[in-house]
Amino acid sequence: MTIYATAGAKVFIGGVMAQQSDDFVESDFSSETWVQIKELEALGSLGDAAEEITFSAIGEARTKRLKGSRASPPMELVCGLDYSDAGQTAAIAAEKEIHDYAFKVEFNDAPEGGTPSERYFIAKVASASEAYDTANSVMKLNLSLWVNSNVVRVDAAEA
Template sequence: MTIYATNGAKLYIGGALASQATDFVATDFDGETWVEIGEIEALGTVGDTSAEITFDSISANRTRRLKGTRNAGAMEVVCGIDYEDPGQIALIAAEKTIHDYAFRIVMNDAPSGGTPSERLFIAKVGSAAEALETANNVMKLNATLWVNSNVVHVDAA
């Protein structure tokens, strides 16, 4: 069993990409022009969680649970502010629109001579706020990605 560190992972933003009625697959992201978002400090979490539907059965004296809709969450991204970084500029611009954008995470888990794993999804940029904090801190750009699709896993090879 092998585990990997998050360090070395990269986050990219693509163009506006509409949602679709079926789950995305890796080829749905072919042709995207990816721009790396620089100075990432934290990538947050991403992945499906099912809503809980409950039913209280009187005769069984038991609450029954069903799985409802799936939600891939809100990914909280933290960057050190770089006013000249093309990825951060694209992220801020995406927040000003109503569109979903393609996103790509490339992990640092490639086997020797191989390719790393990836995660692909679409999201709305729900926020892009500056955190200025105290004297001995780096100014940060905090962005929230509202994931609006399944997360496509591409395995390392």
């Protein structure tokens, strides 16, 4: 078993990408032009959760739980605020739009000479807010991504 640190991970924003009925696959993202969102401090979390549907059966005195539609909680990115970073600028611009954008997360887990694992998805940039905190703090850009698709998992590969 091998585990990896989050350190070295990268997040990229692509262009506008429309939602679709079917799950996305890796090839759906192959024509994207990616811009790295730099100065990341935290990546938040990424993944799906089912909505709970309950039914209380009177005769059984038992509440039954079913899985409903799936949704991902927001992915919360925290960046050191960098006015010159093209990725941060693209994310701030995307927050002003109603569209979903393509995103890619690349991990620092490539085998020697191989390729790293990646995650692909589409999301709306729901918020882009600046946090200033105290005198001895780095000013931050907080981005909230509303994930609107499945997450495509691509495993790290040997050379």
